[in-house]
Amino acid sequence: MTTFATTSNSAARRAITILGAGHIGFAMALLLQQSGDYDILVADRDPARLAEVAALGVSTRLTVDDASLQAAIDGRFAVLNALPFHRAVPVATLCASAGVHYFDLTEDVASTQAIRALAANARSVLMPQCGLAPGFIGIVGNDLARRFDTLHTLRMRVGALPRYPQGALRYNLTWSTEGLINEYCNPCEAIVDGVRTTVPALEGLETFALDGVEYEAFNTSGGLGTLTETLAGKARQVDYQSIRYPGHNAILKLLLNDLRLRDRRDLLKDILETAIPTTDQDVIVVFATASGLKGGRLVQDSYSAHIVGTEVAGHRLSAIQLTTAAGICTALDLVAQGRLPQQGFVGQEAVALGDFLANRFGSAYAREGELVH
Template identity: 30%
Template sequence: MRIFVLGAGLMGKEVTRDLIRNPNVEQVVVGDLDISRAEQVCMQLQDNRLQAVYMDTADESNFINFIKDFDVVINATVYTLNKAVAKMAIQAGVHGVDLGGNVNDLAKEILALDQEAKQNGTTYITELGVAPGLTNILVGHGAKTFDELQSIHLRVGGIPKEPEPPLEYNQVYSMDGIIYQYEGKSTIYRNGQQQEIPTLSEVEDIYFERFGPLEAFHTAGGTSTLPYTFPTIKNLDYKTIRYPGHAKKIKLLSELHLLRDDYYVELDGQMIRPRDVLAKVLEPILDLGDKEDVVLVRVILEGIVAGETVSREYELLAEFDREHKVTAMARATAYSISVVAQMIGSGLIHQKGVFAPEQIVPGDVHIDEMAKRGVHIKEKSLINN
């Protein structure tokens, strides 16, 4: 199995670390626009199967020719490259996966490449982060156990183990992605009707083992491809988990237009976007640094089984890896996409086309593989009277 990892950032590094644990992986090539970052990953992980290369996805012909010899391409770069990389992988006849990016229209555009992927004999799976991604896999796994799936409720958060002011939050992925999910509308379903409701709204209390009270509130993008996969779903919502008071503080920033993507002001003869300034200001303030984080996931499914109303709940608590100094978010995300890439490379996933995770990833195998990596997912079922 030969795998090309595009992107030598935190996720790319941890994906690579996981891949080389598998003796059936013959080679892993790490490509980045900054080759020094790719070389550093290879140097730190110290394995003779690793190779670093300079790679610019803007040079389409070179990229397509280069990846033709690989079994799977793992796109661990920013979401803005997802569609371009998917198209090039499919054109090259190479299987691929990406981390998604909480952007619903982008997922639809990639799914629209399905026919071309079938014609080229390739498998491509998009939206393989934590949420969307791991959550979708759990939904797809649980959905098979219902005669009629009626409701999907997702609660997800990457938070510091110990909260600190001013926002009781530390950045565990891109600032652009964080701001995106806070601004705009959240797509939900209630009583079979699609609704667009404000982000940062309908704050609820939520508790996890060793963590609580916490709060959960609507954010953008988390439902991802689920409405397309389950078009008859009655209730569907996604909320982000944070420490209490976080939503109120972010809502103030939103009301001041500091999160808007389309809002510009003139300053000293130049048009600037306050959102860009805010991101630059927040990055050093919210930097996780050497602090520890946790990832909390709860997926609740409700529906009918043998005439009875049943609920199934999947819960994950991933923690910081102290031995390797790896964040919980990187572990939960990188391990998940690496597991799926290896399923494709080994032939376990063999259907051709473009898929959302819930449509194709075998959830039982995924749960077992994540447990082998120290990320445990608990399941419990209840019969509702």
Template identity: 35%
Template sequence: METHYNIVIAGAGGIAEAAALILVEWSAITPTIYIGNRNLYKARKVADWVVKGTNKPCKVIPFHLDALHISSEATSIFKNSNAILDCLPGSLAPTIAKLAYKYHLHYANLTEYVAETNQIIALAKTAKTGFVLQTGLAPGYINILANFMFQEFCKSNNVDKVDILEFKVGALTNNAVAPHFYGFTWSPVGVATEYIKDCIVIRDFKKSSLPALSERRPIIINGITYEEDLTSGGAADLPDALNGKVKYLDYKTLRHQGHYAWIERQLNNLKNTKNPISGLQKAMQEFIPHVQDDQIILYAAVEGKDAKNILRRKEITKHIKPMLVGKHTLRAIQTTTAAPLVQAIQLLLETKPTGVFLQSELDTKTFLNGAFVTPVYGKVY
């Protein structure tokens, strides 16, 4: 940040604390940060954690935030702030977006939930501030990277269409044991949701929908074999933006071998269940542990024929491990999710646009080489 701002972070989980610490450590001019959560104790704990973990003087102020019953203290904070980073569960995203709309605050969120995203799009069409949606890791960074690769491939090969645009992310443990070959590094309900809900793709140049976990395949990345499969939400708005321009487009989640077969067995046991997401979440949490030591595997590729009818393919892979930010070591899932979120809010605060900005509408090269993104992901040329 090149100017002082007051920034509200809604939520007090792992991504909220990472976003706060990154804002303090990596901003040229440190913002004042308000940590709002329904559980005031958690908000205070995050604020204290950030203050103790930074090398810079800062103001990190906790407050009670009940999205359905806004207190006078919260009202005063919103009236005197510039932006909200929404780090609460995706089901609450429209509620927090309404607060941003009401108090004329710039807004950025993380959720992959499609219905909630569509609600915010409808709300923010007449907003006096900017709204960047789905701007974490996946959806988020991976979509902007894929769009960048599409644009650069078309430009360098003098074409306007491609055959394949595929992008994949795995939030994985370093080790995986039977029978599930997995460890939770982020929200269990988020994992269950993406395994259940349908996926938006492009097939034969047309936007389409496919069931989650319906296209499992092996893939070798940097010499290591993983499994990939369709999961919901990660494609963001690229199927709309690139409809008619790409023959096959999809987002897939990477997993260690054996995991998807285990999930398939759990889903078979849940047939005819009224709430399969809740059922799968419960089944997973019974057997799968939460793991702190994590890694992010990221893969994106574009393929098509150039102007001379030669088939070409461009690939980008990234392997991101936990990293030191200030005095704290943040997990890979924290930095890779929080950094794009913070980059999005910087974009809004410094350019002051109005209305909704989806992943396909962002300036890809500027975003990918932004001051908050590059320490985590590196530069893209």
């Protein structure tokens, strides 16, 4: 069982709001409630979901319109947004206006760019993309990049996978279906031959083995966060791919391209949610590798992790719940402790990997992660 102890240098009882009481919102509330350092309000449109969260002993509020949403934001230290990606910009706008710190989990590139523009004159922190990918993988990638005198390539791979895959897709739904489709359909940022560009989703298929297990990986959107901006002019190749079990990519191309379901995303969402079961028996696979020059020698460094779910205060959290919630809770903690900037846009690269892994929430990654030279 995992515990998240109170830290002596954390400000007492910061008032925060979590928007969204789904699986990830529940996990965020649980982790923060266990720390004892935050006065938590969880807001959602669904009374049944709020009832589950209220059983943790945290406050809840039904948000049925813009006025009730605004009331859940005003006067808080921070808002953690666990709503669907299309709600990111509206909520960030309200937080910027209210001077409230804002954190989210969005993988949507356009939303992040809009939030960055909002942050230009913000009195508070606006920090999107605080989950696993984007989020933790960008922190790992930036840490690897900084180890080189000259960086040649940086390749980041992440998968949220079923531990016991079934069917031709060998996949189960473990998080937002809307977010998953977004990643499979939208252009993917990359650095190719030293130039920032975009590459098509589902392309760049590769296969590899990690700890004796065969995987495939291919381009998906949003996983790099702002890392291509940070490394522009400093690397030849930078890319991000999602990890799946072999055969997944071919079926996706059939659905999205041959059957043209990329143009009918609502139908695709219905098909996936009807045909593919959810699971909390999942595993997070993280693999990042970088190569370049150190002291005139060509070398390679890699980071890998396998993370499974755990029990927190009698509640079972899946691997994707644990890692996603741990990422955003760590970002909040570091801002609250004054270890990150206190206003404006904050990218994941501002977080040092050592600080993240040493954090009480980020330690969920530290138990399984490994830097390999």
